[in-house]
Amino acid sequence: MSLLIRGGEIVTAERRYKADVLCDQGAIQAIGPDLEAPSGAEILDAGGLLVMPGGIDPHTHMELPFMGTVASEDFYTGTAAGLAGGNTMIIDFVIPAPGASLLDSYKTWRGWAEKAAADYSFHVAVTHWSDQVHEEMGILTRDHGVNSFKHFMAYKGAIMVDDDILLRSFTRALELGAIPTVHAENGEAVAFMQKSLLAQGITGPEGHALSRPASVEGEAAQRAITIAGLIGAPLYIVHVSTEEAAQAIARARAAGQRVYGEVLPQQLVIDETVYQNKDFATAAAYVMSPPFRPKHHQKALWAGLMSGQLQTTATDHCAFCAPQKAAGKDNFTLIPNGTAGIEDRMSVLWHHGVSTGRLTPSEFVAITSTNTAKIFNIHPRKGAIEIGANADIVLWDASSSRTISAKTHHQNIDFNIYEGMEVTGLAATTISQGKIVWHKGELRTVKGSGRYINRPCFPMTFEALSKINAANKPVGVALMSGQ
Numbered sequence: 001m002s003l004l005i006r007g008g009e010i011v012t013a014e015r016r017y018k019a020d021v022l023c024d025q026g027a028i029q030a031i032g033p034d035l036e037a038p039s040g041a042e043i044l045d046a047g048g049l050l051v052m053p054g055g056i057d058p059h060t061h062m063e064l065p066f067m068g069t070v071a072s073e074d075f076y077t078g079t080a081a082g083l084a085g086g087n088t089m090i091i092d093f094v095i096p097a098p099g100a101s102l103l104d105s106y107k108t109w110r111g112w113a114e115k116a117a118a119d120y121s122f123h124v125a126v127t128h129w130s131d132q133v134h135e136e137m138g139i140l141t142r143d144h145g146v147n148s149f150k151h152f153m154a155y156k157g158a159i160m161v162d163d164d165i166l167l168r169s170f171t172r173a174l175e176l177g178a179i180p181t182v183h184a185e186n187g188e189a190v191a192f193m194q195k196s197l198l199a200q201g202i203t204g205p206e207g208h209a210l211s212r213p214a215s216v217e218g219e220a221a222q223r224a225i226t227i228a229g230l231i232g233a234p235l236y237i238v239h240v241s242t243e244e245a246a247q248a249i250a251r252a253r254a255a256g257q258r259v260y261g262e263v264l265p266q267q268l269v270i271d272e273t274v275y276q277n278k279d280f281a282t283a284a285a286y287v288m289s290p291p292f293r294p295k296h297h298q299k300a301l302w303a304g305l306m307s308g309q310l311q312t313t314a315t316d317h318c319a320f321c322a323p324q325k326a327a328g329k330d331n332f333t334l335i336p337n338g339t340a341g342i343e344d345r346m347s348v349l350w351h352h353g354v355s356t357g358r359l360t361p362s363e364f365v366a367i368t369s370t371n372t373a374k375i376f377n378i379h380p381r382k383g384a385i386e387i388g389a390n391a392d393i394v395l396w397d398a399s400s401s402r403t404i405s406a407k408t409h410h411q412n413i414d415f416n417i418y419e420g421m422e423v424t425g426l427a428a429t430t431i432s433q434g435k436i437v438w439h440k441g442e443l444r445t446v447k448g449s450g451r452y453i454n455r456p457c458f459p460m461t462f463e464a465l466s467k468i469n470a471a472n473k474p475v476g477v478a479l480m481s482g483q
């Protein structure tokens with residue numbers, strides 16, 4: 001059945017105008033004023049609402065096995081909660097155990113994700129190096145629609161990789177036309193600080209932030225940028241949380257490097273004081289990496305989004321309930337790292353971004369959807385209101401408010417990091433593949449209806465990069481004849 005969205009105001013990353021939108025067969029078929037409803041079409045009144053591309057969250061960890069437990073949110077509950085908040089796609093992470101096959105791990109994650117209610121895709125993490133990894137990166141890009149590889153510069157003794165692996169993997173990614181991404185924290189420094197703090201008797205969640213100060217992120221971000229620059233690879237840095245990292249990205253971009261940065265809404269509005277809470281469960285609920293920061297970093301992150309030096313917003317949705325967090329009751333290094341927030345991503349960004357005048361509605365669309373679609377090469381299938389695009393749409397009510405609470409959220413976690421925050425701006429209706437899946441506070445999701453989204457490698461960006469890299473190729477000195 002087709003769906004006609006009538007009387008709304010379309011907002012894209014480029015412009016804002018009044019038009020109806022006709023969806024059929026999961027795609028946008030027509031856009032224009034006063035569209036005729038085909039017979040049998042469902043008509044959705046969007047009067048007073050903004051019609052925007054559904055949000056794409058490029059950083060989630062549904063049912064991730066991590067730090068001795070498994071994230072409580074699975075691919076169904078997590079994507080359903082995302083749809084309630086106006087997000088119509090996630091890019092999650094395949095994280096192979098060190099030594100494990102990338103391809104086998106990818107297949108395992110694909111199996112878990114079959115229950116998803118919204119479209120999804122995967123970045124694949126490189127957690128070790130071997131000829132097999134080199135080979136499997138090729139297979140993943142060629143046969144499985146993977147165009148991004150993740151590298152953890154932290155989590156020593158688990159999934160951390162060193163500079164040698166970054167150099168090898170970035171080189172291989174460049175060769176394939178895939179984009180390397182990094183979690184930028186100096187894992188050696190973190191491990192050293194953790195040991196030292198524990199030895200000083202600091203065992204509570206405050207130790208988490210103390211062990212990973214801003215400089216540790218700034219150094220790693222700069223190092224990853226340097227390595228990418230050395231070999232001419234592009235780079236995407238996930239969860240940028242410090243002024244230092246944001247500045248490193250801006251500097252690299254000003255120098256002509258293709259570097260992109262992602263921001264989490266929670267890092268824009270919550271600060272490090274949460275770790276001073278005297279209730280362990282509350283403080284532990286905020287333990288994530290990188291940790292929440294002193295307030296002045298928030299200003300730098302907003303400025304990065306406003307200037308376009310930072311391009312995307314994600315949640316790093318990685319849900320652990322209080323009994324799971326309790327594993328680190330006597331030792332903060334054992335608290336599973338992660339916070340949840342996919343359901344509130346769009347509202348928090350609208351309220352603190354658009355309502356405050358930091359962002360225009362079009363800039364909001366860019367940072368919640370379109371830029372991600374472009375960087376990860378799924379635009380204009382995703383992130384666009386255009387004929388032929390996937391009918392993944394959110395009808396945004398910019399004037400209604402709600403109070404965020406774990407009591408009413410749809411996320412499968414017993415805590416909400418935004419508890420009690422009143423936000424103006426919410427998803428009135430969410431449409432996925434042309435079907436209404438969230439409407440007036442009611443979820444109509446279907447388990448397993450989400451599709452795996454192939455992301456082909458990047459012909460345009462890499463063609464451009466290959467020209468620059470060819471021009472910069474080192475040339476040896478030809479000795480004078482007879483020598």
Ligand code: URP
Pocket residue numbers: 061183287288289290316318337338339
């Ligand atoms: O604390 C976090 N962010 N947990 C998930 C894994 C990661 O580092 O992204």
Ligand code: ZN
Pocket residue numbers: 183238239289290
């Ligand atoms: Zn991370």
Ligand code: ZN
Pocket residue numbers: 059060061316318
């Ligand atoms: Zn993450």
